[in-house]
Amino acid sequence: MSGHMNLTLKVWRQKNENDRGGFITYKATDISPDMSFLEMLDVVNESLVKRGEDPIYFDHDCREGICGMCSLYINGRPHGPKRAITTCQLHMRSFSDGETITIEPWRSAAFPVIKDLATNRAAFERIQQAGGFVSVGTGGVPDANEIPIPKVIADEAFNSATCIGCGACVAACKNASAMLFVSAKISQLALLPQGQQERYQRAQAMVAQMDEEGFGNCTNTGACEAECPKEISLTNIARMNREFFSAKFFKEEEIR
Amino acid sequence: MGNFSNTFSSSLGKKLVMSLTGLFMCSFLVVHLVGNLQLFKHDGGLAFNTYAYFMTHFPPIKVVSYLLYTSIVLHAIYALVLTMKNKKARPIGYAVTNGKANSPWTSRNMGILGTVLLVFIIIHMNTFWAKYHWGGVPYKKYVIELQNPEHVQVTDLPISSVEPVHTDAVDLQSGSRVVIAKDLYLIVQNAFESPLYVAFYVLAMAALSFHLIHGFRSAFQTLGWDHKKYIPLIRFIGVWGFGLLIPIVFAAMPLFFLFKTFS
Numbered sequence: 250m251s252g253h254m255n256l257t258l259k260v261w262r263q264k265n266e267n268d269r270g271g272f273i274t275y276k277a278t279d280i281s282p283d284m285s286f287l288e289m290l291d292v293v294n295e296s297l298v299k300r301g302e303d304p305i306y307f308d309h310d311c312r313e314g315i316c317g318m319c320s321l322y323i324n325g326r327p328h329g330p331k332r333a334i335t336t337c338q339l340h341m342r343s344f345s346d347g348e349t350i351t352i353e354p355w356r357s358a359a360f361p362v363i364k365d366l367a368t369n370r371a372a373f374e375r376i377q378q379a380g381g382f383v384s385v386g387t388g389g390v391p392d393a394n395e396i397p398i399p400k401v402i403a404d405e406a407f408n409s410a411t412c413i414g415c416g417a418c419v420a421a422c423k424n425a426s427a428m429l430f431v432s433a434k435i436s437q438l439a440l441l442p443q444g445q446q447e448r449y450q451r452a453q454a455m456v457a458q459m460d461e462e463g464f465g466n467c468t469n470t471g472a473c474e475a476e477c478p479k480e481i482s483l484t485n486i487a488r489m490n491r492e493f494f495s496a497k498f499f500k501e502e503e504i505r
Numbered sequence: 506m507g508n509f510s511n512t513f514s515s516s517l518g519k520k521l522v523m524s525l526t527g528l529f530m531c532s533f534l535v536v537h538l539v540g541n542l543q544l545f546k547h548d549g550g551l552a553f554n555t556y557a558y559f560m561t562h563f564p565p566i567k568v569v570s571y572l573l574y575t576s577i578v579l580h581a582i583y584a585l586v587l588t589m590k591n592k593k594a595r596p597i598g599y600a601v602t603n604g605k606a607n608s609p610w611t612s613r614n615m616g617i618l619g620t621v622l623l624v625f626i627i628i629h630m631n632t633f634w635a636k637y638h639w640g641g642v643p644y645k646k647y648v649i650e651l652q653n654p655e656h657v658q659v660t661d662l663p664i665s666s667v668e669p670v671h672t673d674a675v676d677l678q679s680g681s682r683v684v685i686a687k688d689l690y691l692i693v694q695n696a697f698e699s700p701l702y703v704a705f706y707v708l709a710m711a712a713l714s715f716h717l718i719h720g721f722r723s724a725f726q727t728l729g730w731d732h733k734k735y736i737p738l739i740r741f742i743g744v745w746g747f748g749l750l751i752p753i754v755f756a757a758m759p760l761f762f763l764f765k766t767f768s
Binding site: 259272322325326330351353356357358359421423424428456457459460463464466467468470471472475483487489490491493494497 | 508512515516517518519520521587590591593594595596597598599600601602603604606607608609612613615719722723726727728729730731
């Protein structure tokens with residue numbers, strides 16, 4: 250089998266949330282460059298199972314880049330070295346034969362490690378539950394142009410809504426800040442007519458929950474934007490700041 | 506918690522403080538730079554010393570100066586608080602990081618650059634500001650001929666037990682304007698005779714440059730002002746104005762005096 254690769258993997262292994270954990274080195278032999286990164290890990294895991302060892306635990310679901318479950322910090326970057334893709338969309342041809350690859354879980358106080366490379370990202374869900382919804386009935390599918398929304402606004406709201414909540418922004422940020430995620434979730438509703446009723450309450454409630462969860466503070470490095478698999482832009486953070494400051498200084502809506 | 510304290514204890518509220526104090530200090534830099542350009546004048550320090558007296562005694566300027574001291578302290582304290590929170594947000598770090606792949610160096614080192622600047626501000630204020638206020642600065646007497654203002658006669662006043670009073674008066678009989686002022690210019694000149702001290706200033710201005718290349722535009726992003734039309738302008742001013750022009754002209758001042766000493 251020519252053209253196959255042999256790699257050295259330094260993988261973070263941790264039994265549970267309370268275990269200290271550490272790196273264990275594995276050899277990944279005879280890896281096809283056409284495999285995805287997760288398929289490569291599947292191959293390694295099969296060999297571990299055959300040897301009677303505990304397979305490497307990592308999150309994954311759709312394996313087509315839309316679910317936001319996969320979450321590996323590869324060689325110092327979330328979702329590996331390529332732009333705008335998730336780990337499942339990363340292929341082994343992005344690495345060279347004989348390379349050593351370091352694989353770590355997302356590192357954040359708000360994302361405790363469940364096991365090995367999988368983290369508990371329920372903090373994101375709690376932020377969503379704090380205000381990332383519309384609590385009025387939106388009815389069935391409306392007729393076209395019944396609710397007028399300018400194309401640019403609809404596009405921008407859609408861009409924000411493409412966030413899959415994987416947490417790469419938190420992982421990439423040197424401050425473990427969740428502001429790109431929170432701002433995308435605030436933006437997608439703040440831009441559309443259906444989101445207006447709770448607009449300012451939402452911004453306050455979601456920011457408060459974000460702080461509660463213990464995420465860090467944005468220093469505008471832009472690392473999140475660069476690493477986001479869905480290319481959510483920093484404009485969202487600026488918009489979140491506007492929503493929040495408008496709510497605090499110019500509106501009278503209180504958080505429930 | 507009231508709405509006000511609630512706002513400023515939130516992450517975005519703290520960032521707002523960083524942004525506003527930072528921008529206020531930027532505006533100060535412009536004034537400080539323009540005023541200090543008078544150091545380059547060949548008048549024995551007349552313009553600079555008169556300006557120094559004005560800046561320390563004109564009441565509105567005094568109010569602004571207290572705002573400035575408050576800004577420096579708030580900016581430093583909030584930076585410390587935010588940095589500690591950020592460290593707490595990632596208690597276990599990564600074994601491998603590759604920051605340069607996704608973010609500029611300046612943006613990742615604002616804390617270090619800011620610390621250099623804080624040390625600089627303390628030393629800078631101790632050398633000039635504190636000395637000017639309480640340090641026993643000698644006085645100079647300038648006699649300017651009204652007919653020929655270019656002709657200035659400069660005399661050092663001997664340090665005596667009775668401190669001279671700052672005066673700026675026109676003597677019609679002799680046809681001249683007499684200015685007696687604290688000679689801050691001399692303090693500046695003496696301080697910048699030391700190559701080590703000058704080197705520290707140049708280093709600090711390099712730190713200022715990097716700090717502002719990221720800081721200026723970052724402040725506007727925090728305020729939420731990211732209009733497509735104006736962002737290129739803000740970036741331009743941030744990089745070329747605050748990042749390069751201002752630190753370079755500031756650095757030119759100690760270098761100017763150092764070269765004057767050696768030539």
